[in-house]
Every structure is written in C-alpha cells, then in structure tokens.
Amino acid sequence: MQKKILSLTLVAFLIVSFFNSTIINAEVNDTSGGDIQSNDEVVTATNMEDLPLDLLEDIEVSEYDDTGDSIVTEEEDYSAEIDFESNSIDFTDVNGNNIEVSVEDEDLEFKENNDGSIVFENKEENYQVENQILDGGFRQLYTLESEVSPKEIKIDIDLENGQYLKEEDGLYYIKNENGETIYNIGKPWAVDSKGNFIDTHYTLKDNAIYQNINYTGNSYPVKADPLFCSDTINNTSTKWNSSYDGGKGTFSVYTRTCTKAYITANWALGIGTLGAISQASIMGDMWSEVTADADFKKHISSSKRGRIKDQFICHAANPLTIYKSSWNLEPWRPDKSLSATYAKACNPK
Template sequence: MKKWSSIILFIMLFVTYASISYAQQPKATSDITENTIVTGNDSIQVKLAADKNILSRSAFISMQLKKDSFGYKEVITLNSRMALKRFTLEYQFSHGGKISLAKKADKTDGSLLFFNNNNELITAANPLILTDANGNKIPTAVNINNNTVTYTYNDYDKKIVYPITGEIQLFSDAHDFYTWFSYGKWYSRSDGITLGLMPVGNWIGPDATMGEISWSWGTVKDRFSNNSNWYNGDGMYEQYYCHVLGSPAISGEEWNLEPWRPKVGIIETMKQSCNPL
C-alpha cells in the first residue's frame, strides 16, 4: 500500500508541475517578437518566428533590435539546450522588396543584401555569428526562401556552454562615405586617371564581410559615379573588392581604382595584385 501511495503522490506532483510549466509557455503563435528597420523611404518589419508546435522550446530563444551608429543590430539569444536549433527571421517590406545572399567569389559568407521594389540596395547585413558563453564560435547555416531567412545550428558538442548569443549588423544609417573613408579624389597619373580612396576603421582585411563590402562600395558609387571619369564600374568594383580583402586590418595606404583597367574577374584581379592588365 505504501508503494502505491508513493506512486500516486509522484503522479500528482508530476501533473501539477506539468500544468505549471505549460501555463508558463507562450501562446500558440509563431511570432515571438517583431521590430521595424527604417532605411531611407523604406521600412522593413522583422519577426523572429518559431515552430507553433514546439512551445516549450520556443520559449528559450529571443531577438532584440538595437539602434547603433551603423544602423541596427539584431541580437539573438538562445538560453538553453532546449532552444530551437532552427529559427527564422521574417522580413516584410513596406513597399515591396527582396533579399539575396551576398556572394564572395561565387560563394556566400552569409551576408544579406536587401533591395527595394526598384532593385536598389537599401540595406546590407553581416552574417550571423553565434558564440557560446565561453566565446566559442558555433557553425551556422543560412537559407533564404522568399523574404524569410532561416538559420540552423547544432550543439552536439557537449562543451558548448549556454547562453548562446549572436548579432546581425544591418547597415542602414552608414550610407555616408566618411563612415568608411577619410577622403576620396580623382587625379591624373602618368598611366591614366585614378580614383584614390583612404579607408578608415578596422573593417578591411581578409575577414571583411560581403555586407561591409557591398554597403561601403555603395557609398563610393553614390559619391563618384556621376563624374565624367567614372566608367567600367564592374572592373572598378573588382579592384575595390581586391583592395578590401588584401589590406591589413588597419591599412593607412591609399587604394587606387583605375577605370581604364580591364574587367578580368575577381580571382584574376587578385592574382594581379588588384592591378589587372
């Protein structure tokens, strides 16, 4: 009889605990939180979505949108191993638009490019990098379906310590040339016309993201592409790309972009030290 009493008591305690635990879970909705990104005349609403059928796991993930000098940061927090290993950010454009993965020599680093309905770049985002409480990086895969971006990771390594956090830097307010360069100017040399650029900050080098490259290049185009010296924009971009990745973290050296140099492809441009012939 004592044995049965203990079993009944255990069942009652379990049911009570389960009821309390379930009551503390969010309602059956896929929308955990939402925020709005403002960029020029456009706005983009972003929502963190979780599986409606896994309530007890969606409670362990959160997203905050924070304003900063470059634009916005999406801060992701995964609080427990119970957190979903796949989560989705849904983006809704105020006037229509699309998202694509930025490419680096035909490969993506996970950076995102946001275009409005006129196919104009309105913001760019660095890749999401997840790290655990000890600063260890956690491999993350990204996939785009229409305007939803899905991130997948795993924590099979038992050495991973929660919480896991990650940030996505969105460049919406950094469309100022002087955020990226101290100066830019056209001048003539013996071999032809050149556009000289002096980069600032520690964003350059082999770890530069496609989000940073695309957005900073946009500021160069906005400032100089209406000049009569500007032509062969694709070839100039290849030189630009080469200079960004080939520079030390703090350069102090002027970059020279020559429109008269041929467009030969990024790989060949890099082989020729950014000066293709």
C-alpha cells in the same frame, strides 16, 4: 581598440578568395612583395580568435536617445528605432527604404538597455535576444543558455510594397521592386562558449528567415548573429586630404561599421557561399558610392581608377587594414597588381 591578427594562413586565405570561387589554402612565400602560391587544402576560420575583429565584443552600437519605451537613432543617412515592447527594429535608409525586423516569440520580454544593446529574455526557453543599431545597419544577437534553448529562431521581416527577400549563391538580400539590393543580410554564424564556430544556416520562407543552429555539444552559452546592412560608405566623412604625406594627398574613405562586420563574417567564415570578393554585390555597392563622391571625381583621374580600386578592395580583404578608421587611397602610388598591392599592406611602392 586592439585587434587580433590573423595567422599567415588565414591572411593568405582572404586574398586568394579574391580570385577563386573556391577558397583554397595559400601561403605567402615573400611578404615583402612575392607571389602568392596556393594548394588544394581548404581553410576557414574555426574560432573567433582567428578573426581581426571579435564579432561579439568589438562591434560598437550607434549613438541613441532613450525615450523610455524605445531607443531612437537619427543620423543623416539613416534612422532606426528599437521598441521595448515588441522586440522590433525599425530601420530606414538614406533613400527611405524601410524594414521592420523582430523575433516571432510572444514570450520574449524586455529585460534591460545595456548601453544601447536592448536585451529581451524568454525565461522558460532560456534564451535572450539583443537588438543593436549599428552605423549603417543593425543586428540581433542571440544567446542560447542551455540545451533547452530553441535551435531554430524565426526572424519576421516586415517589408514595404514591392520589396522581397532573395537568396543568391548562398547569400541573402532584401531587394526593391526593380530588383536592386537595398539591404545585405550577413552570413549567419554561431559560436559556443569557447569561441568555436558551429554549424548554422538560414532557411527562407515567405517574408521570414529561420536561423537554424545545429549544436549538440555542452559548451553553453551559444551565441548567433543575424546582421542587416544598408548604406556601406559614410560619404559625409569621406573626403580628399591634400596635406597628407607632404602634400601628395589621399582620398580617405570611411566604411560603415555594419559593412566591416558583414565582410568579416562573409569572407572569413565560410566556403560554400563565397565567390570572388571583388565581384560581390556589396563590393559593387561600395565602389559605386566611392566613385560617386565629389572629391573622388575631382582628384582621381580616370587613368588612376584601376590602382585606386585595387587599394580599395585590398583594404576590404586585408585583416590589417579593414578596421582602420579610414581607408586611405593614393592615386600617386604605382600601378601594381591586386596581389602585389595586398602584399604591401595596400600601399604599393
């Protein structure tokens, strides 16, 4: 699948977000390994074409079975069901943490199964909801067809005992009774028919999230996307490949589709909600999964972990590497700074 390439300005914007809680414009003076210089101009993506991934067209749904009343996905690390009658998505992660998400609208009716995108429609209010099960999570995709379509949508979340919704620094999570994050909720986004991003935000009330879409233009349809991610790394596929590069070896990490979409939305679309990506909750979850892997423990010595972590974070932020099927991490590469690793497309020499 061909990916769009960011401009140098946006590429630099992503790496600078590693080190600054305020995102600033940056330019790479020497793409062969020079330093990254910054100034005070704020930069963010303004159109879907600015991103390395089209968040509408390039997100693949998980394989599923159609029962006639629902679709069901059963994987080793998660299971999910989308019910045709209630427009609900029921998702259970590898640890048995279950949530059920639906749009509060009795007039939403099942329309079709469009290759794993389950479409519901409210004809009177002229909008649709597509429910999709993803590798490592799920999402709802709203299509507002005209100015009469609702600009505030209530997302009901049925939580188990002890689970609760939490907002922290502009990002939203579902946590368990111990305060541990079990689901990461993606930064809200919305686009008009020309691909231009428009203002949208969440409001949290009890066990519901309201997505508010602030749009007064006329370039319909408008699309918006709440995203819920659980497991971040496919540990079954992640492994050491000893034959790589003439026997030097590589640790191949397989990141979930949902996580890649989450990273793209959160670190390329906004300023106010962004801290340093290397300190973000989801990055901590990902790194914990990587370091817990048996092959990682066997082949990556403690003295090499720093450079491996730099390569790992680089793959997450670099638009040229994030959508590779695997992120190949090599302990034999020299130990460079994170910015130098980024300048070499995550392969320092």
